[in-house]
Amino acid sequence: MIPSTATTEQVKKAYRKLAIKLHPDKNPNDPEGEEKFKQLAAAYQVLSDPTLRHKYNEFGPSTPGLPSQDGIVDPEEVFGGIFGGDRFKDIIGTISIGRDMKEALQKDSEELEKEADGKKSDGNDESITPEQKAAKEAEEQRKEKEKNEQREERVSELVDKLIRKLSIYTESLSTATNESQADEARRGFHEIIRMEAEELKTENYGVELLHAVGFVYLAKSRHYLASNSVFGSLGGMFYAASSSFHTVRETVSTVRAALELKSIFEELAKAEEQGITEERKKQLEDQAAEKGMHALFKGAKLEVESIIREVADRCLYDSDVSKQTQRLRADALAIVGDVYSHVQADPEQKTD
Template identity: 30%
Template sequence: MVKDTGYYDILGIQPDATPTEIKKAYRRKAMETHPDKHPDDPDAQRKFQDVGEAYQVLSDESLRKRYDEFGKDEAVPQQGFEDANEYFTAIFGGDGFKDWIGEFSLLKELTEATEQTDGENGTDGAATTDETGITKHDGENKLDGSKKITKEQRQKLRDLEEKRREDMMKQVDELATKLNEKINQYILAVNGNHLDEFTRKLDQEIEDLKLESFGLELLYLIARVYKTKANNFIISKKTFGFSKVFTGTRDNARSVKSAYNLLSTGLEAQKSIEELSKVNPEELDQYERVKFESMMAGKALGVMWAMSKFELERKLKEVCNKILNDKSATKKERLAKAKAMLFIADKFSRAKRSPEEAEEARVFEELILGAQEKQNKKHRVL
């Protein structure tokens, strides 16, 4: 018997709801009450904040216990409740995958790189326009008047790239340690004849992960890399390493294909966005405007995902290499680790969403994108 059911009522769940049910309920209610969907409702922000507060308490085991026993007044986070909009982005922005993929570092660095050049004239000197309409930059004519970054900006971008590489290698080390822990748990479960327990926990984690932004796509990406690297390692041991020549060439070909797909996606999106930029949203009726904004969000999401995917593949391959090429482990131990990767990959590749979950994911990811854009604008202003 709980003292107060208010937070459960806000999320539309029972007091005995599981953590996954609570997360799903928050996702659904957050979409229903998101201020972007109710621009004419003066109470929209308050309703959205109430949903966020309910989830912040019920998703925290200790806070939920205190709430059930004593009520709202005794279940306030030590640091206070977080802003609903920022919490919304953090909770479903892919953070649940941190133990598997680390951060979306490419997107983070691209934002920083943009901030280095945003708002500046981007030239090495003063720009002037002559009577022909040609823009000049320190004696250099540019017919399109395009911007040119300064030496200082170029150095900052180099520094960002170096920082990104260092950060990636640090993440690889951390992710390899965490994956090794998962693998060792699997091996212990197999040897101890309690694989069912390990599988049950992994299945529960997959249920949570598929709710994340791009959750299903990330699960499939991880599965593909694990499966490829593990199979390549197993085959190489059976052929005394001769197959590495073939598998290495094949992997390089896939990397080139991924880079080509990234470039194609970017060019296609750029072309579409250029066409869409000619449209004035103010001249559209409500239905057409919603459709237009949804299309723009979809294009932006496509580019974001393509860039993130390319970076993540490289990172995950390095993680697998670090584990499978660890000379401190015996060949037998590394083969066992490869089989563990295959088991996890198989589980991840089988993840599915219901049609309702798929539609929720589409809408939710667009809201996530909008929240991220607002945060980026706010940070640039600050």
């Protein structure tokens, strides 16, 4: 039994001791051995995470995002619900940061189980054979290849969906016989996108995601149109430089958010070691939870913008269609980007 004020390090030490004691291989005659080990793993995931620990203290076992009965939290499911939900999948796909975290948790769990079995989990273990080292490297290469294939599949699917969305505009403009019909087609498409955005903005981080996607759509549309204008590549260079500056700025902002989160965790750990009131502890845990969500969204936003840039490029520079269709797609993308970029949260969303 550990005290409710136990630090993360104390929780980790206690877990390792109990993991060795309760590991199913150590208790082959205990029919409940595997279940006990799963419950221990679930408890460790909650107690070792200040955010989940705080939520559990406040809401109990029914807290969203806690480990399920089999002792496993699915980060992909959690991230899908936190950032955009299912409605955004046709626009941004599945955020891979959740999958990456899931793999990291599985790896950490495997290493802890090895320690419970009395094996070293250090990748630099001198006892590892050349064959084992080669197998490990081959596995890492396989995982990297799998990630690249998943990204390619994600981008390809999003390109198809974006082309279908823009075709509402491109086909209407292609068949317009006069400027009046063309204006009507533009207004109709704008209204369709506006209605879509009004629904999407109600999702978790919906407004922020729409702004991120809208920025990229506008930047890519302007870059294409400028590159194919009378100014040629000179106009395109301006928008390319602007987009690069935005990416650098967002990257710096993400790193800063991560450093702020690290600082909060260090302050919390230090305060727990020195003794801390429950009120101050709750305050620091709340700050850690808030900073944690901010840092996670920053990372997810960088990933989304990277994916959307590639999707937009493939859509605009599609060699299977004419230059006229490419230009119409750029015009349509500008409309979508403009609508997304100007979405405003409802008053009740702002107060959340």
